[in-house]
Amino acid sequence: MPQLSFGLVSLGANLPSADRHASETLRSAWGILHGAPDISITAISRIWRTPAFPPGSGPDFANAAARIATTLTAGALLERLHAIEAEFGRDRSTGRWSVRVLDLDLIALDDLVLPDAATLRRWIDLPPGQQRNEAPGQLILPHPRLQDRGFVLGPLAEIAPGWRHPLIGQSVAEMLDRLGPAGLAGMRPRSGDDGPGFP
């Protein structure tokens, strides 16, 4: 029997037409994710509307977070997430902060720390905006900017507030607290009828 892992995935969409379209993109993406034989979504946050980061870099995003159970390895799961992004027309070659159709980020898988604790610590401590020197496609877990981003932590706190970062040692709720009110500035869950709960 392959091992069943616990995973956290952050979903983001920013379309020029924003809003309604972007949340439809997220809904169909999590439908595809849940339809895969070796992945199931066990909880999904509400859809949040969030200002683009960095500020002024484009239209608002729709963001959500999913808790999954999977038998896939981290590498296979990441490939699957990229394949779903490609189905939505995302082109990873168009640059880091360009307008994207769909973003599926693997935030964490069990307590994996990759590539290793010392390297991840160095990347976590990099000043904002400074580039990491990872190889293209290299697996980094947990996501190295997770603790700085309200648009990740806000939705995540709805489905996994007690999940503890294996290197930082803080829970999602504690990381969100540390960001303070400014960390969620301008961000809001869209409406009560968006969830939580799946489907």
Ligand SMILES: Nc1nc2c(c(=O)[nH]1)N=C(CO)CN2
């Ligand atoms: N609000 C918000 N801003 C972003 C997002 C995102 O998902 N939400 N994703 C980015 C690229 O990963 C860059 N900026």
